[in-house]
Amino acid sequence: MPRAGLTETRVVEEGERIADEVGLSGLTLAALAERLGVRQPSLYKHVAGTDGLRRSIALRAKTELAGVLRRATVGRARGDAISSMAWAYRAWATEHPGRYAAAQRAPVPGDLEDERASADVVQVAFDVMAGYDLRDDDAVDAIRGLRAALHGFVTLEAAGGFGLPVDINRSFDRLVVGLATAFAEWSDGSGGGDR
Amino acid sequence: MPRAGLTETRVVEEGERIADEVGLSGLTLAALAERLGVRQPSLYKHVAGTDGLRRSIALRAKTELAGVLRRATVGRARGDAISSMAWAYRAWATEHPGRYAAAQRAPVPGDLEDERASADVVQVAFDVMAGYDLRDDDAVDAIRGLRAALHGFVTLEAAGGFGLPVDINRSFDRLVVGLATAFAEWSDGSGGGDR
DNA sequence: GGTCGATAGCTATTGACATTAGCCCAATGG
DNA sequence: CCATTGGGCTAATGTCAATAGCTATCGACC
Structure with missing residues (x-):
């Protein structure tokens, strides 16, 4: 009986495909094993069960999304940057619904790798807000609002x-x-940091 | 062996409690049956399995949320109405996370009762937007934006x-x-219905 | 080329959960 | 008092996740 030649990457990538095709809830180890031509328990040699698989997908999704957003903002500023980022966000989420859903889980505290990937996404928005002269709490408010609107x-x-x-x-x-x-109005004094 | 005296309402209400306590994904028929002092299959005499239970919870949640939002807007107009509705929305969702999650499923096409309940929620927002002189497509845009922001x-x-x-x-x-x-700026001509 | 260790993939098993079939007895009404 | 309804039960099946333990394949090294 020859080996299937699985690796963690191959397993995770096939999992991403299933998630995007049938939704994150349809991503089961059973379905994944069948697609890979292997029995369920064999997957445990490459990923740490359902949780581990979802975490890996989330991690990669956050990293990829951060890159997409970053590329959408280079060479743009203010409203132009926000619009470009927003459309890129929506396009990526629409094209990869399963991965997008996976990326929503907040990292478990102490999972440095996941925390890093999550922060990378937020960092793009932070940098855009800096172009509005929004800093600190104002920038946080703006990012939260933007994220909420986009995600919703x-x-x-x-x-x-x-x-x-x-x-x-x-x-x-x-x-x-x-x-x-x-956001533009927040930055020119009218509704600054005091309330 | 005496009867447990279940009714559909009792079953659904206990389901709501579980959903709010441990999350919608933690709402299982097994857990529900145990809390009601009954065996799993008995629940099928009152609700149509997991799907039926979730649908019932969603239906009641939508109706309750519509009422909450309606009460938050009476006697208020424009920004005042929107703020009041927004805070009521967030408060209800925060206090009833399981029910709120259940309410997110869109009705299956043809489920008139569910479609009605869903429309009731939207209707509150429509009425508020009428106070901004936003109508038709403009009102739809505003409601979508508001819903997206709140939900997100x-x-x-x-x-x-x-x-x-x-x-x-x-x-x-x-x-x-x-x-x-x-929204206020949309209504006074500057960014009307043509694009 | 042969040997050995690491490990990929397997079978077997357990356990949670959903669901259906079919039974029996409790409640209710004539 | 009896008949009908239906509420709750046991039993059984199927899906999925997960663990234990076996075997054989692959690569390294002699």
């Missing part, structure tokens, strides 16, 4: 929560532009 | 996605006010 939009869209036959791209654009405008 | 914020908060030690209430307030301001 993408999630609702994926769940079919936008039932009405109205152009979704237009809704998204107006939301992003509206937020960018709000 | 609440979800990220519940998942522990806001790691930094910065006041979350303040971040939420600024997001809501920022959106309300953006």
